[in-house]
Amino acid sequence: MTYDFIISGLGCAGFSFLYYLLDSPLNDQNVLVIDSSKKDQNDRTWCYWSPTPLDTHPNKDNPTFWNSIALTGDKNTVSSLKNLKYYHIKSSDFYHQMLEMIADKPNIKFINDEILGVNTTAEGSFELLTASLGSFSGKKVINSIPKLSGELPENVLKQIFLGWKIKTKTPVFDPKHITLMDFVPNQSENFSFFYILPYNEKEALVEYTLYDKVDVDQNEMVQILKAYIEKKFSADFEITFEEKGSIPMSTKAFSTSTNPNWINVGTIGGCTKPSTGYTYHTIQRHSKQLVKELVNGSKKTNLSWNRPFRFKFYDNILLNIASKWPDKLPDIFQEMFSRIPGDQVLKFLNEETNFIEEVNILRKLSFGIFIKSLLNYEQH
Template sequence: MKHYHYIFTGSGLSALMTVYEMIKSRKFEDKSILLIDENLKKTNDRTWCFWEDTNLFDEIVSKKWNSALFANESFQKVLNIEPFQYKKIKGLDFYNLVFELIFKQNNIHFSNQKVIDFEELGNHCVVKTDSESYTCNKVFNSILDINRVKLQSKYPLLQQHFIGWFIKSKEAVFNPNCATFMDFSVEQKGNTRFMYVLPTSETEALIEYTLFSKDLLSTSEYESEIENYIQKLGISEFEIIEKEQGNIPMTCYEFWKHNTKNIINIGSAGGWTKPSTGFTFKNVTKKSKELVQFLQSENDFKKFHKKDKFWFYDLLFIDVLYQNNALGSKVFSSIFRNGNPITIFKFLDNESSFLEDLQIIWKCPKLPFLKAVFNRIIKF
């Protein structure tokens, strides 16, 4: 069996971002690294958006917005998010950027295989694919085992699930300078449902129907709602350029408790997705930097993860929506109606101070969250 210092099981966002940070640091040039994935990452399978005030991956940012719209059935508010910008990156552009860098490194390799198992055996690990096996010092696993969450009841599981259409319309109805962050004016049907719109011109946009709920819908239900929304925008003729769909687990389950000395779970498999919103890209950039720094001084992956106040905030939010899934529109509307957009975005990025946290929390409906706090005290 061939031996590597580090093996990544999966080559999605978290794995590629961690390898990218390793390369940038230049501290791992003497380490052999293998990424294993059955997916070659040759298609544009997803879109990542995030807000920031620096130049993070600006070379592949395909669109920027200086303002964002929040709406529900009774009000609309255009959010001035300066000095932030809301930015969009296509999945394929990110894959190409990182793989181009990877293929220039003599110590990093990619294998197009399916990982079927991995385990720690004393001071080394074994990774098995459908055709061969490898040994290594450390495993970085990004393959999510969702059954770990489903087979327990302490931490409820919601799902952020969506279908999006990239369309080109006959009518010029979009404002290319303003993204629709959340539009709750669509019928809620007992869930948390909203539209998400990313316009790239007056006639082109990604329109995404998104839910935070326990159960998925049939494809026709998502697409019917998108068609209704397009009609509501005043569009009579359009063509679908591309489609995307996804399902992001929303849970505060302690994935990191499955880390061992030599195996770490990363990405969604490690709890790197923000539970209350499903935001992934910005969280992963932070976690990957922290992990690469950690590797330079520590050897035991069980020491990597630390809970913070934001994990507890997310836990309460998931508890509230799990008990009453229709409350999502009310919670987000209470925050955005009179809140400072910059403070809100800092809060959603886990970067707010405790005083700023209180400003956000105080705007939320009190009774559901007090009940959630009480129930959590009992469970803990």
């Protein structure tokens, strides 16, 4: 059997594509989904901002969100998000909702296996080889697995993070707002910060984030995060969940596929914001757009997310600073959130502003470091 679609990798991007496909005129297509995980564990968290929950948000009637964000360190700034909300999703809730959605769909088949490789057949379809269950053929592949689409660009800055959801015996957290960035002086030669999502006064996700081009020793990150929590909150705590990862931060293309039937999604499809690492919201926009193109019979040779050039330029200016003068980034972010309303900053970071709005935002910032970055410009 040759499937109409094979979805290789069933994370946020694969599930989101499937959600919008089933809500389209293509909902009767035969779809094979392949992933090495059963998707029955909470393995990560996702956050985004929006006036209301997005279509794929689980438990939309009772979402977890905050109305304000703080940046702390040498300066402390708390910004109201006005009509925006900063939403949080547990991946296990997302997976459960999506698996329930496809459970009674006879045209959707989910197999739990590792994909070892891919070949193109003489008929132009794709044959995916799995570790245990053999080969499967598909007319189109929706792929989020990096190794199937070639190597990521070399020497790329990465956002490396380690986060713990912790529970304390005494109330130590302020649940009214998240701490987007807490800057601790002399923590690292590279740009680093701590991130706090307080669920209530006794529970929070506390994360240590570092920008670097090389891998970082995990034991060192554990010690840094542990020391920060002990000093910051002065309370006994237990770890109830851990997440860790490395997000490539680059304006370079992660794949050069020109086959219209092989479509990369998620990070390798260009959905990760190069300067911040946020991905979930753009995955939703890309998935909707992608399904619309497929419904209309698009013949485009590249259906990856196409970020407008000016946003790539803004991102690259910031990545250039992060690579060459990382000590300047705390001041940039502090200045941005202290001089510009928080909802406008997030709208800009979500690439939802127009050029006039962007000029009004950028003119409120100190120009020196940006001019320096422009004069020493190179793509990252």
